[in-house]
Amino acid sequence: MSQVALPHDAKAGPTKPEIRAVSLGKLDVRPSDHVVDVGSCTGAVTIEAAQRAGRVTAVERKPERLAVTRRNLDENEYDAKVSLREAEAPAGLPEDADAMFVGGSRNFEAVLDHAVETGVDRIVMNVSRVEVAGDAIDAFRDRDLLSEVLQVQVSHGYELAGATSFDAENPVYVVVGRGEGGCE
Template identity: 75%
Template sequence: MSRVSLPHDAKAGPTKSEVRAVLLGKLALNPSDHFTEVGSCTGAVTIEAARQAGRVTALERKPDRLDVTRKNLDANEVTADVTLREAEAPAGLPDDADALFLGGSRNYEAVLDHAVETGIDRVVMNVSRLEVAGAATEAFRDRGLLDEVVQFQVSHGYELAGATSFDSDNPVYMLVGATGEQTGDEGQQ
């Protein structure tokens, strides 16, 4: 699979390429899926999902960031039918999505309510702040969505005095959930 090209910047959050790889593994998208992203920002997740899912709906509340999503989407090859919406979730969310990614924490409880009400079967949320991770974990649990919480940190090597040292990215808490029965390792803790 080709790399994601992001020639336009929107000050991306914690969804770096390594995080996206885990995210996409947890979502297990296929060509019949309708994937929805809340908070598209650079469009990196939208682009990668559009290479796997049949349809993608990306929401972004900030017009300048939605423009960056659009420009970065145009700079990449995707196969899915992609719809970009300037909206603040839960408004603008489709009722027929199979998988949902929350790239931000704004209004996440209302978005989770929508996921439960519409039967979205895979839900993933990335969080970089510890306090939000705790509250979001409880919100997932209260709605019967929580399958697992994964915390990980990525470090990249660089040369230092003729040897390799590492710079660490912020840790990411990934909440993974489902509204229906899961099979395989998706539901294991």
């Protein structure tokens, strides 16, 4: 798997590489999958999904962020067929997705409803705010989707006075769901 290049900024932080690794691992992306990235922003998740899946649909409500997704896609190698849609989810979401990554909290309940209605097998939502994480857990549970919740904390080492210290990233909550067709 090649490193993801993100030379173009969307004025919103991309999902960090370590968090993408956990999230895409929990999505269990397969070569035959159609993966949806809801709230593509920089395209980081779109790119990594496109390196693993057969099809990827990126949905982003802000045209300037969708343009960044497109430019960052152009800087990376992938084999998937990728579609970019400017829409505020759940509008623009395909009817035939196998796996769905939800990177933002806007309208997530309606996005989950769409996932249930269309039979999405695997859903992962990343959240950085505690209150939203609680709401997301409740929403996954209310829809009979909740499989597990992770709190992922990553720290990167740096040199400090000739030794190694660590600088912590903001923790991220990874809410994992399985639809009726999903594997446990």
